[in-house]
Amino acid sequence: MSLTPESQGLTLTVLGCGTMGISILGGVMATLADTRLRSHIPSPSPSGTSTPATEPPERLPSKFIACDSRREAEKTVKAGLGHYNFPLTTLTNENIRGASQADVILLACKPQGFKDILGEKGMKEAIAGKLLISILAGVTGKQIEDFLYPDGVPENACRVVRVMPNTASAVRESMSVIAASNPPLSPAQHSLVTWIFNSIGRTVSLPPTNMDACTALCGSGPAFFALMLEAVADGAVAMGLPRQEAQTMAAQTMRGTAGLVLNGEHPAMLRDKVSTPGGCTIGGLLVLEEGTVRGTVARAVREATVVASQLGQGVQGVNGTRR
Numbered sequence: 001m002s003l004t005p006e007s008q009g010l011t012l013t014v015l016g017c018g019t020m021g022i023s024i025l026g027g028v029m030a031t032l033a034d035t036r037l038r039s040h041i042p043s044p045s046p047s048g049t050s051t052p053a054t055e056p057p058e059r060l061p062s063k064f065i066a067c068d069s070r071r072e073a074e075k076t077v078k079a080g081l082g083h084y085n086f087p088l089t090t091l092t093n094e095n096i097r098g099a100s101q102a103d104v105i106l107l108a109c110k111p112q113g114f115k116d117i118l119g120e121k122g123m124k125e126a127i128a129g130k131l132l133i134s135i136l137a138g139v140t141g142k143q144i145e146d147f148l149y150p151d152g153v154p155e156n157a158c159r160v161v162r163v164m165p166n167t168a169s170a171v172r173e174s175m176s177v178i179a180a181s182n183p184p185l186s187p188a189q190h191s192l193v194t195w196i197f198n199s200i201g202r203t204v205s206l207p208p209t210n211m212d213a214c215t216a217l218c219g220s221g222p223a224f225f226a227l228m229l230e231a232v233a234d235g236a237v238a239m240g241l242p243r244q245e246a247q248t249m250a251a252q253t254m255r256g257t258a259g260l261v262l263n264g265e266h267p268a269m270l271r272d273k274v275s276t277p278g279g280c281t282i283g284g285l286l287v288l289e290e291g292t293v294r295g296t297v298a299r300a301v302r303e304a305t306v307v308a309s310q311l312g313q314g315v316q317g318v319n320g321t322r323r
C-alpha cells in the first residue's frame with residue numbers, strides 16, 4: 001500500500017482518550033509508521049496477524065486529535081504517542097472542536113458517558129456526514145442513533161458503526177469485532193473501518209446481537225487470560241522458578257498455543273497431543289477438571305456478557321451479587 005501524503009490523509013479524532021483511545025491510536029500510528037518506512041525501504045510483506053483487508057481505503061488517517069475531559073490526559077497521550085511523530089493535537093474539554101476537524105471519529109469514553117459527549121451543543125453538526133466508530137461496551141449502534149436523531153435519521157446524519165476491540169490494540173494484536181451494519185456501510189466507510197482495525201490486529205464481523213458476548217470474550221478476554229497466565233507462573237514459582245522467567249515462559253507458551261490454534265489446530269487435539277500417556281500433562285489437566293476450571297472460565301464469560309449488556313442501559317450496581 002502506498003503512503004497517503006499527510007496533506008491528503010484523514011483526521012482521526014478520539015473522544016475519550018483513556019486506556020483504549022491511546023491503545024488504538026498507538027496501534028494505528030505504529031502501522032502507519034511501518035508503512036512510512038516500507039515506502040522508503042523495500043521489504044517483504046509483514047507476517048502479522050491482520051486479517052486480509054478488503055480494498056484498502058483511498059485515504060488513510062494521517063492526523064490525530066485526542067480529546068479528553070482531564071487535562072492530565074494530554075500528558076499521557078503525548079508520552080504514549082509523541083514518539084511516532086504524526087501530527088497529534090490534544091484537547092481538553094473541547095470535544096466539539098475535535099469532532100469538527102475530524103473525518104472519522106472514535107468514541108472511546110465510558111459507556112455511560114456517551115450521552116454527555118454526543119449531547120453537547122453543536123456535536124450533531126460537528127459529526128454530520130462523518131463515520132462515528134463506537135467501542136463502548138453495552139451501547140448499541142441503535143441506541144446512539146436514537147439518541148442523536150430521536151425524530152428520525154436525517155440525510156446528513158453521521159454513520160455509526162460499533163466495534164469491540166481489546167487492549168492488545170497497543171501491540172497490534174487486538175481481536176476486534178465489527179458489528180454488521182444494516183443498511184451496509186458505504187464501500188469507503190467499510191474499507192476505512194476494516195483498515196483501522198486490521199491495522200491493530202484481526203477483525204471479524206458479526207451481527208449486532210452478538211456484541212455483548214464479543215465484549216466478554218474479546219474485550220474482557222485479555223484480563224481473563226492474564227489471570228490464567230499469572231496462575232501458571234505462580235505454580236512454577238512455587239516449584240522454584242524465578243518470577244521473571246516464569247512470567248516470560250507463561251506468556252510465550254500462551255502465545256505459542258494461540259499460534260497453533262490460529263493455524264488450524266483444534267484445542268482438544270492439541271491437548272491430546274501434549275498429553276503423553278502416563279505423563280505429567282494428563283495429571284495436570286485432571287487437576288484442572290477437578291477444579292471445574294472449564295465451567296468456571298466459561299461462567300466468567302457468561303457473567304461478563306450479562307454485565308456488558310447492562311452497561312449501556314443505565315443499570316446501577318451491575319456487578320452486585322446475583323444469587
Ligand SMILES: NC(=O)C1=CN([C@@H]2O[C@H](COP(=O)(O)OP(=O)(O)OC[C@H]3O[C@@H](n4cnc5c(N)ncnc54)[C@H](OP(=O)(O)O)[C@@H]3O)[C@@H](O)[C@H]2O)C=CC1
Nearest residue numbers: 016017018019020068069108109110111136137165167219
Ligand atoms: N479497557 C478495555 O480493555 C476495553 C474498553 N472498551 C470500552 O472502551 C471505552 C473506554 O474504556 P477505557 O479506555 O478502559 O476507559 P478510560 O476510563 O480509560 O477512558 C475513557 C476516557 O474518557 C474520558 N472522558 C470522560 N468523559 C469525557 C468527556 N465528556 N469528554 C471527553 N472525554 C471524556 C475519561 O476521563 P475520566 O477518567 O475523567 O472519566 C477517560 O480518560 C469504554 O466504553 C469501554 O467499555 C472496549 C474494549 C476493551
Ligand SMILES: O=C(O)[C@@H]1CCC=N1
Nearest residue numbers: 137215216219220311
Ligand atoms: O470492563 C469493561 O467494562 C471493558 C469492556 C471490555 C473490557 N473492558
